[in-house]
Amino acid sequence: MDIKQVQELIRFVSKSGVNEVSIEEKDFKITIKTNQAPTYVNATIPAPVAAAPQAQPASVVPSAPAEPKVTIAEAEDSSKxxxxxxxxxxxxxxxxxxxxxxxxxxxxxxxxxxxxxxxxxxxxxxxxxxxxxxxxxxxxxxxxxxxxxxxxxxxxxxx
Missing domain, CATH: 2.40.50.100 (RNA polymerase II/Efflux pump adaptor protein, barrel-sandwich hybrid domain)
Structure with a gap:
């Protein structure tokens, strides 16, 4: 699974309302869990895999800034x-x-x-x-x- 597929999967899960998705393939396992606002991505890649797939978790991290935006909006609303x-x-x-x-x-x-x-x-x-x-x-x-x-x-x- 390449980075574009992981990003598409994250977008799909966040829009679908599903709470958890786990995918296991020969080389890796990925679990995406969601609650109301936060989206958690948990990717486990075995050590023998080349350096390119290890970049996936770092590339997945940029999708997380959506979470702080929601948290900031809630903080503003909840100030009172x-x-x-x-x-x-x-x-x-x-x-x-x-x-x-x-x-x-x-x-x-x-x-x-x-x-x-x-x-x-x-x-x-x-x-x-x-x-x-x-x-x-x-x-x-x-x-x-x-x-x-x-x-x-x-x-x-x-x-």
């Missing part, structure tokens, strides 16, 4: 809002169970210390509490999605 962030790596859940209602929805009033979601990490379900009182403006993560440490989960308009 407080952000509830993930305190750990895990899987984000908006509900306590499949047949349960979400802890909070957009427009709901929350108080400091109120549970807003659950993050599962290593088979432990951790209740995440709001650090501020206010109104939920936006839910930034899809239900059952993986989250990173310090990743924004909710935007809250302070009361």
């Amino acid at each position: 809002y407080m952000t509830v962030k993930s305190p750990m790596i895990g899987t984000f859940y908006r509900t306590a169970g499949p047949d349960k209602p979400p802890f909070v929805n957009v427009g709901d009033e929350v108080k400091a210390g109120q549970v807003v979601c659950i993050i599962e990490a290593m088979k432990l379900f951790n209740e995440i509490e709001s650090e501020v009182s206010g109104r939920i403006v936006k839910v930034l993560v899809e239900n059952s999605s993986p989250v990173e440490y310090d990743q924004p989960l909710f935007l809250v308009e302070p009361a």
